[in-house]
Amino acid sequence: MLHAEFRDPLLVAVYDAECPWTREDDFFLGVVGEAPKGRVLDLGCGTGRLALGLAAAGHVVTGVDPAGASLQAARAKPGSERVTWVEGTSADLPVAAFDIAVMTSHVAQFFVTDEEFGRVLADLKRALVPGGRLVFDTRDPAARRWEAWNPVDSHRQVELADGTVVTAWTEVTAVIDGAVSFTHHYTFSDHQQLQSTATLRFRTEREVRAALHTAGFQVGHVYGGWNREPVGDGDGELLVIAHR
Structure with missing residues (x-):
């Protein structure tokens, strides 16, 4: 989504x-x-x-x-x-x-x-x-921050208010003329997996x-x-x- x-x-x-x-x-x-x-x-x-x-x-x-x-x-x-x-x-x-x-x-x-x-x-x-x-x-854009949006550098665990732990990471899918497209990946403790896509302009x-x-x-x-x-x-x- x-x-x-x-x-x-x-x-x-x-x-x-x-x-x-x-x-x-x-x-x-x-x-x-x-x-x-x-x-x-x-x-x-x-x-x-x-x-x-x-x-x-x-x-x-x-x-x-x-x-x-x-x-x-x-x-x-x-x-x-x-x-x-x-x-x-x-x-x-x-x-x-x-x-x-x-x-x-x-x-x-x-x-x-x-x-x-x-x-x-x-x-x-x-x-x-x-x-x-x-x-x-x-x-x-000179800082090229999107280069850290990869499965290794962006891998993180997020604890929610109810104690649920979510594993998240990001991958860049395209870099075209200052527009960077990427996908956030989320895995919940019950193994449910969700994704979020976006494109940002630098x-x-x-x-x-x-x-x-x-x-x-x-x-x-x-x-x-x-x-x-x-x-x-x-x-x-x-x-x-x-x-x-």
């Missing part, structure tokens, strides 16, 4: 267990907190980890995601009543409704074609107030900047790591802060 870790309830639980709060969330929380508390959009909010953290910090948060199973998991978490959850995409966003928008966990890479990415950026511009900020992460800094310029954003900063290192000197990331 395409993106099954967000759509299949069994794999949503695995994803949630694999993805606790990290310094990546600290980065986004810090950037959002640099301005007075306002209206925050978390596009591609998934199971709600960052949205809930932002709401706990006093922001007015809307989490938007097309995957109903992920939103169901988010709504079941403590504090979920502080967040407005919307099952939908960027096309469903209201006009001038947010002061800042974030896309975390490399959501920007899910929009593989330039046309898809351009539409999302245009939707985000429409949803932000004049001067509103857009913050997102995307992997720097854009260069130049490509990211060009797309933002075309959409009407002004780029303020692009960092290479979670401690705001220069591109190429950090964690193999492109951490983008732009303004409408």
Whole structure:
């Protein structure tokens, strides 16, 4: 199944267990907190980890995601009543409704074609107030992170809340013009096997900047790591802060 870790309830639980709060969330929380508390959009909010953290910090948060199973998991978490959850995409966003928008966990890479990415950026511009900020992460292709997505380096065991242990690993199936296709494999303790497929787009800094310029954003900063290192000197990331 395409993106099954967000759509299949069994794999949503695995994803949630694999993805606790990290310094990546600290980065986004810090950037959002640099301005007075306002209206925050978390596009591609998934199971709600960052949205809930932002709401706990006093922001007015809307989490938007097309995957109903992920939103169901988010709504079941403590504090979920502080967040407005919307099952939908960027096309469903209201006009001038947010002061800042974030896309975390490399959501920007899910929009593989330039046309898809351009539409999302245009939707985000429409949803932000004049001067509103857009913050997102995307992997720097120069770091070639997909080379570690193989059965040996990616092999891991994930313990779920009920004690179930899931064995997981990843294999890359194609790398074409910056688009990396792969399959996640999962084996449960009862020997049930599930798979999730996806393709992610690795854009260069130049490509990211060009797309933002075309959409009407002004780029303020692009960092290479979670401690705001220069591109190429950090964690193999492109951490983008732009303004409408």
